[in-house]
Amino acid sequence: MLIQMESRPKAEREAVRTFAAWKWMVSVVVTLLLLLVACYFLIPVVWLLIAATKTQAQLSSTGIFSLPSHWALWHNVVLLFTYSHGIYVRWFINSAIYAGSVAILTCVVCSMAAYALAKHVFRGREATFYLILLSMMIPGTVAAIPLFVIEQPLHLVNTYMGVILPLVASPFGVYFLRIYIRDVVPNEMLEAAKVDGAREATIFWQIVVPIIRPALTTLFLISFIGTWNNFFLPLVLLHNQSLYPLPVGIQLLLSLISTPAADQSVPIYQLVITGSLISILPMIIGFILFRKHIVTGLTQGSVKL
Amino acid sequence: MTQSGYGNRQVSSWAFLVPFLLLFLAFLFVPMVYAFYSSLFINRMGQEVFVGFRNYLNAFQDAAFWGSVLNVIRYAVIQGVIMLVLSIALALLLDTRYARFKPFFRLVYFLPYAVPGVFASIMWGFLYSKPLDPLLQALHVDPLSSGALLYAIVNIATWEWAGYNMTLYIASLTGVSSEMYEAGVMDGCNEFQLAWYIKVPLLRPTIVMTIILSFIGSMQLFNEPFLLSALTPISQTFAPNLDIYSMAFGLTNLPYAATLSVILGAITIFISCVAMMVTRLIQGARSRRKHVALAVEV
Known part of the structure; x- marks a missing residue:
């Protein structure tokens, strides 16, 4: 494979390399785009996970995607399971x-x-x-x-x-x-x-x-x-x-x-x-x-x- | 054992069908018929009085009801188009050789299918609420205001169903033999031409089916606005099912609720049938491929 590459004229090798680089670029762009869409689908669930670790006061006082200083998840679960x-x-x-x-x-x-x-x-x-x-x-x-x-x-x-x-x-x-x-x-x-x-x-x-x-x-x-x-x-x-x-x-x-x-x-x-x-x-x-x-x-x- | 073998088989065939048919008749067919029957009465001082089609005459002049029907059709079109474009684009992108981590993306996009609509509405509803979302406060955007509400719900439904439709499209694409793609590549198609000239036409029967299913679903819009109404005032005439629900349980006017149910069902089935016939005509003119007709069957 390598020998074949070497035996080719220089211009052709260049072309192959540019094409490979272009393909790689497109691949990165497409994958980044897909990642962005993945964030859209994950955001509500991630928010729910984070919000469940906060107390009522922390919910409105801290950023929506920032974790609280001390976790209230267990407290919330107990609250839920004992409610009514x-x-x-x-x-x-x-x-x-x-x-x-x-x-x-x-x-x-x-x-x-x-x-x-x-x-x-x-x-x-x-x-x-x-x-x-x-x-x-x-x-x-x-x-x-x-x-x-x-x-x-x-x-x-x-x-x-x-x-x-x-x-x-x-x-x-x-x-x-x-x-x-x-x-x-x-x-x-x-x-x-x-x-x-x-x-x-x-x-x-x-x-x-x-x-x-x-x-x-x-x-x-x-x-x-x-x-x-x-x-x-x-x-x-x-x-x-x-x-x-x-x-x-x-x-x-x-x-x-x-x-x-x-x-x-x-x-x-x-x-x-x-x-x-x-x-x-x-x-x-x-x-x-x-x-x-x-x-x-x-x-x-x-x-x- | 005096019966013939044939007779025995007939009996046993129906024996296999009886449990299903009994439930089917009792819990789907009878309620439908009963809905129509009860729409011919009115409730006057606790007495059921037969009035013929008077409920229907009233319903045809019920501006609030027709307003809600138009609103939900508008919603169905906007949501349908956005979701269709998104899910086809995702399916086509994931079908190219450029995309990496395909199984991961397919899983993440399809994940909302497992999340009940009620919880999707709650999560998005909180993300839409100003007190919980500082970003919205900074941007001075309020998705729960009456002007933006329709789009807020479009977003929830798209989040819930885009991945589901994408999964159906990907399955139809992988069902196709790779020979066709190779032929396309040989003819010098690039990925974009391959998608537009070969893959999209192949997807057409599945697309038609998903459009119709999504339309039937959109016409029944209820969960999202019903849930969001805890966070923001939403008019009962936002969607017909909200109207029907409050008619049945708030005002306890069951005959009129039944009338509106029957009309809504008839409109939905009518528009679906027209859509099927139109696509069948177009497809029939274009080709005589069998699978199209079969897709339209459902």
Whole structure:
């Protein structure tokens, strides 16, 4: 390589070198630009981390991105966890219950439906599938208020089930798993099992489910995140503070900010900031750990359309 | 076992579908139908009185509601354009050989997807608040003033969703065989021409889909203004869903809230369908590629 370079005329070597230098320059500029954008995406989270280490007085007296002289993070966490008999812990557990139950039930219910729609031939199959597809276009909040009215006679308002059940029937889940099952589960395998006299339920649980486990992981994560982040539905359906998930609970705290109590008795800023931080940390850590599964799921669901 | 094998299979197919369909009907379909049904009544002294389409006639003359619809459409267009440009630019930049530390940048840009909208609104809301942010005080800027509020919310939504869209674009780009790029390079394309003439046209179906999804999301705008209203006064007519929410729970006028919900849903679906048909016509005229039609399906 070196010998080749040496044997070339000087002018050509110069040209190669200038081109390499130019490429390096462009690379530096592009990367700096990307770094600048990265700062934009990180700023609110970094601010939240710093703000959680400050006391109420330090929040307004120190620069927004400067660390305080002595850390008040532990003090703030204790304040949060003991506020109103530990209601924050309750909200955290509620969020985990909602997100976990919805994610598990979505996987079960959607994979069953997707299996039938992908591998069975029956009258009404296409119509059912298109009905489900179409419903993906309905704005979610349109159904929320009528849902509240319908849940009243069913005694589902102000219950865990009232929040969980409406979120389980995910059209995206069926759509996503149907594509996956259609493409990944071999028909020969199902036929062979049928010849051996296996029942449909056995085929589904023993053959289909193990094969589609990667897709189920993805759907689990996506619906877990979706439920953990949902605000409007629990806001409409729940009126008992001890059933709130984190976003609704923190919103309740935030709404106290303009009341006189905020200045005197309750350190609202501290509670909201520390509460927000602890609410998003598990999501951010989980997201970094499981990013691959989430990305493949989201992109398979959309690229393959 | 008198049934034929075919009949058995039919039964078992529906058995697999029943749990999903039951939930789907009970918690999505029935509420939609019920929303329409209840919009045909009014509440007079605690009594439901059938009035036909009178709620709709009232709604069509409801200037506050239509003001909020126009405002949210304006928001959807501004936010959609800014986010689209940003996320396409980021995807294309990360797809060149000039960018370094690609996995790191992809992770950081996509990270806000994991942050609930409520907390995004709280973080930005505090950063927008003058008492907490000396920079804003120095610059005499107030993002929470009524004139700037729309853009303050545009920024929150862009922060939340730009990385998500970028991720979809990057995935569509990596799905393409490298032969096409090599052919472009052979023909003497530079990186910019490669992006503009080869990558952007390839992204078009994904772009159409993300525009429609982002539009449907924007029309439902609620969380951000609802949260920010704790920090600054925000009119109920800023977005239709704020109006509908206060109609249902503040004024407890459920029939009228249902009427407005139905109209908002119809407008959203109508505009989405028109957008799909227009792109389908344009694409159909341009090429007969199958994947476009399939993308438009959803």
